[in-house]
Amino acid sequence: MDFTRLWLGLLLPWVAALDFRYHHQEEMEEFLKSVAQNYSSIAHLHSVGKSVKGRNLWVLVVGQYPKEHRVGIPEFKYVANMHGDETVGREMLLHLIDYLVTNHGKDTEITKLINNTRIHIMPSMNPDGFESVKKPDCFYNSGRSNSNDYDLNRNFPDAFEYNNVSRQPETLAIMKWLKTETFVLSANLHGGALVASYPFDNGVQATGALLSRSVTPDDDVFQHLAYTYASRNPNMVKGDQCKNKMNFPNGITNGYAWYPLQGGMQDYNYIWAQCFEITLELSCCKYPREEKLPYFWNDNKASLIEYIKQVHLGIKGQVFDQNRNPLPNVIVEVQDRKHICPFRTNKFGEYYLLLLPGSYTINVTVPGHDSHLTKVVIPEKSQDFSALKKDFLFPSQRKLDSILVSHPSCPMIPLYKTMPSHSAATKPSLFLFSLTLLHIFFK
Known part of the structure; x- marks a missing residue:
């Protein structure tokens, strides 16, 4: 028997293996707290705010210096479960946390990634919505919105038109959080489709809206980011796996080309927080049966890791x-x-x-x-x-x-209202976009 290996094994942190099922708030908190305690050298747990019903919006930070920013180490984040009934992303982020901390010091690539990146992971932005869902359902469920019945992905300031809605506690918590860190790259995880969508979600003539798309000055980078994720997901990259829904060449789409929306989180991140964010739709079914979760993890693990690496571009x-x-x-x-x-x-x-x-x-x-x-x-x-x-x-x-x-703060007004009718951003991009009808499966 190799006693040296046995002794080293006893010295390593231990956390019970995370199983493939849906974890409600108390179970999720128990897991996150155990990770923070057992891997305290690389993990730090904190709450950035509370939901309408007072549930914590937990963020688990993984990095060589998890408690503070260090010059030269970029800040990255994942946010899931913004719509409470879109549940796959929530579980994928819990498994990502488990994968990162248990492979640090063992896997060379993961160790380098953690040592050179500060990774913030919020498994649930809408815990109230998730807890309100009575049973899994592939289609629309009342748990989509928060407890005040607001769609959080329509609740942010909008750069294209006035979005005079009541800012919700969850939204305000994100906005405050974005001011405390220099986030460089992000993704928010959704369900109901299978595609990587990139800004802009809203638009005007200056950003290409007359051509049925709305592109940023960094359109080449956004297309690269979306394709980086989609190309490593064997089903997403096919672009046609959800029946009765539109096809997405290479598994990616410009948000506005898919359908316009006002007050979205990814546009807010890019315009007001200098953070490149895309939207990841991970499952045709919004709330699939939990026995499907291992398959989703297998499809998304490589994409989730490779996407984090993109924070080191440029x-x-x-x-x-x-x-x-x-x-x-x-x-x-x-x-x-x-x-x-x-x-x-x-x-x-x-x-x-x-x-x-x-x-x-x-x-x-x-x-x-x-x-x-x-x-x-x-x-x-x-x-x-x-x-x-x-x-x-x-x-x-x-x-x-x-x-x-x-x-200096950039004013929270429709900034693009004053833009000229043409812009370099409207030049033809590398991928062709199709004009399609709006459909019922929203981001």
């Missing part, structure tokens, strides 16, 4: 003054893809730009000072779990104290 770094003090609030963007809410450095002077390999001109602008343009080339092969690092030293001798203030 370029990252800091902006400093001549004394090497980090400068917050500095605009750092690619010259030809300006965002309607400019992307700015955080309080550590950090910036993260998700970009595909290629040559770019980076525009660094300190408020009240001239812009500085720098050409960078992002190589075909990305570095090992790290974006290309490029720091900027602001050369001006002029006083910079005026920019050392809190991050």
Whole structure:
């Protein structure tokens, strides 16, 4: 008998294997707390708010420094169960947590991913809705909305038209959470279809709405992100697995091309939080029987891992003054893809730009000072779990104290109402989109 191996095994954290069934709030909390306790060196559990009925909105953070942000380590998040009756994502994220913590230190790839990424996982954004569902159902269920009967994926500020709805506790919790972290990449998990959908979900003529789509200045990156997920899911990539629903070439779609919606979370993340987010529809059936869960895990495990890796695309770094003090609030963007809410450095002077390999001109602008343009080339092969690092030293001798203030907020109004009738964002994209009728299975 190998006593050394036995002894080492006794020293490792132990958590009971997570079974494939639906876990209600108390069971989910018990699992999350056990992970946080048994893997405290890489896991931290906290609540970012409460639901209408007072249930905690739990987030389990996995990373080398789970309790705090470290410069150079990007922040990633997954959010599931935004619609309470769309349940597969909730269980997939619990199994993802289990997979990450139990493979850290054993699997080289997972260990590097955790050591170089801070991963935030919220298994349920709408616990009240989930608990209100009486039995599994593939179609619409009253548990979709929160306890105040609001659809949370129609409850965020909208950049295209006024969304004068009452902001719900769950929505406000997400909005507050987004201000506390420098999230770079995200996905929200839904059910009722099988597709990876990317922004915009709403649109105007300036973003291509007359062509039955609505695309961002980063359309190439979003298509890459969506395809990265779909291509590793053997059923999603087929694009036609849900009967009586539309086909999605390569398993991806522009949100507006599928159907427009107002007040969606992915558009809010991108416009107001500088966070690239896509929507993942994981199952034709919204609330399938739990014996199907192992099959969903097998289909989604590789996609969930590979998608996290995409947070290391592109370029990252800091902006400093001549004394090497980090400068917050500095605009750092690619010259030809300006965002309607400019992307700015955080309080550590950090910036993260998700970009595909290629040559770019980076525009660094300190408020009240001239812009500085720098050409960078992002190589075909990305570095090992790290974006290309490029720091900027602001050369001006002029006083910079005026920019050392809190991050300016972008107004919560329909910003695209003032856009011109044409934009670079409306150029033809790499994939063709089909004009289709709206159907009853919503995100």
